[in-house]
Amino acid sequence: MASYLQNPVWKKYILRVSILFIGLLSLPLQPDFYKTLFTISWQYFIADVFYLATFLPHYFGEQTGLLDWVLLLIIALIGAAVWLKKEKPGNTDREQLYYYYLRIFVRFKLAAILFVAGFLKLFPIFAPELSLSHLNTAYGYFADWKHLLLSLSTAPAYLVFLGIVELIAAVLLLFRKTAFLAVIFVVPFYGNAFLADLAYQGPSYFVSTYIVLLTLPIFVYDVQRLGSLIVSLKETLPASWKLDWQKVSWSKWRLSLKAVFVFVFIVLVAVRSYSIYQDPNQSLHYPNEAGLPDIEGKYLVDTFVLNGDTLAFSPTDSVRWRDVVFEKWNTLSVRKVNTVFKDEPPTAFFQREDDSRDYEYTQVGDRLYYRYTITNDSIAFKNPNRNYHDDTYLFKVERPDSLRINLSGFNVRGDTLQIELNKVDKKYLLYEVKKIGRRGLGYKL
Numbered sequence: 001m002a003s004y005l006q007n008p009v010w011k012k013y014i015l016r017v018s019i020l021f022i023g024l025l026s027l028p029l030q031p032d033f034y035k036t037l038f039t040i041s042w043q044y045f046i047a048d049v050f051y052l053a054t055f056l057p058h059y060f061g062e063q064t065g066l067l068d069w070v071l072l073l074i075i076a077l078i079g080a081a082v083w084l085k086k087e088k089p090g091n092t093d094r095e096q097l098y099y100y101y102l103r104i105f106v107r108f109k110l111a112a113i114l115f116v117a118g119f120l121k122l123f124p125i126f127a128p129e130l131s132l133s134h135l136n137t138a139y140g141y142f143a144d145w146k147h148l149l150l151s152l153s154t155a156p157a158y159l160v161f162l163g164i165v166e167l168i169a170a171v172l173l174l175f176r177k178t179a180f181l182a183v184i185f186v187v188p189f190y191g192n193a194f195l196a197d198l199a200y201q202g203p204s205y206f207v208s209t210y211i212v213l214l215t216l217p218i219f220v221y222d223v224q225r226l227g228s229l230i231v232s233l234k235e236t237l238p239a240s241w242k243l244d245w246q247k248v249s250w251s252k253w254r255l256s257l258k259a260v261f262v263f264v265f266i267v268l269v270a271v272r273s274y275s276i277y278q279d280p281n282q283s284l285h286y287p288n289e290a291g292l293p294d295i296e297g298k299y300l301v302d303t304f305v306l307n308g309d310t311l312a313f314s315p316t317d318s319v320r321w322r323d324v325v326f327e328k329w330n331t332l333s334v335r336k337v338n339t340v341f342k343d344e345p346p347t348a349f350f351q352r353e354d355d356s357r358d359y360e361y362t363q364v365g366d367r368l369y370y371r372y373t374i375t376n377d378s379i380a381f382k383n384p385n386r387n388y389h390d391d392t393y394l395f396k397v398e399r400p401d402s403l404r405i406n407l408s409g410f411n412v413r414g415d416t417l418q419i420e421l422n423k424v425d426k427k428y429l430l431y432e433v434k435k436i437g438r439r440g441l442g443y444k445l
Helices: 002-006 009-026 033-040 046-052 066-086 095-122 144-153 156-173 174-198 206-232 253-276 429-436
Strands: 295-305 324-325 330-336 367-375 378-382 392-401 403-410 416-423
Touching: 002 378, 009 066, 009 095, 009 206, 046 095, 046 253, 095 156, 095 174, 095 253, 144 156, 156 174, 206 378, 378 403, 392 416
Parallel strands: none
Antiparallel strands: 295 324, 295 416, 324 330, 330 367, 367 378, 378 392, 392 403, 403 416
16 A cells, blocks of 8 residues: 555646545535534524534535535645645655545545444434325425435335445444445445435435545555455455554543444434424424414315405316415415416425424425414414515414314405315325334234
């Protein structure tokens, strides 16, 4: 390995480009990173740690993009040339030392990401259960990326398996001697995630690209020896160069830094993920504010009166509501026919506050979604989609019995409305399966 890094000069140049490029991609220079870091709390701990661990620079928009990567690569190419030119010759261990530090960094950076992602899947909260609104939406109204997430949410056992793989790889990365074995897991795992992001038009393919990039310094370091052993069937010795930590000034902090890493990314992340999994009223995707009591379900619109005129149902009427779904949290969705829906692209995968959580209404059509607030006997509806910033209602709500809801009020334009809703006794196979299991219904895996 020493000869590999010492000669020729272009290999030294590639090493420095790698250090600078990975360092620039990993170095948080933007204020939103530190805003999250300094306001981190136990309530939003998982969302915050996931955001911090997967943070990538974004100088040309709200999310990282190709222009950001090209800019940082150009800086790394120029910086490596200047670095190599200004560097004084003479230290024969310099290349090994640089490469050793680079591998330390990528090992623990990778491990941090994999521990967070792994625990989110081990306790299957990475992809949420389908909401009632999703279950009452035709399959063709979901975008490709939403199809993938909805499929994952209906297969929690598969999510658990993925989480176990990620956690095994993360543990192996903590030890220098097993890091290459971890990379053998990570490269195909996140290579597949990258291809899935591209195929389903997901927003996070730069994160999976970054993860694969982090594996390369570890993979390249041992790939020649792996080829010699497996392909050429030769006796192959492991790398012999080791860093003398007694000569490193900050070596006394090694154990402390490792202890902090384990405490944050293993203990705290595992405990918080499990607590969210155990609490049915907590979610990383849906609002946690409870809705009206005993209101969850699907309701048909029996009567719809607009400005004193009763509108009968018509498949061409884009004004009248067809049905309404109330969630157990403070969200309802309204189905309208013959309507063009304006979608809003999703932002971060996990959002902190309820108001910014957009999972339920992004990349899905057929329904308009509203968050509601309750004041005495009044209920205010507001569409959280930024394309519908003036889509609001204020109603008086009456519940004659457990099956009927009467709404009377007006919209933002001052139009008066009277709406009578009647609850549908509808069963959902997905929920029925959860009650007694697949085998109880005659299914065999």
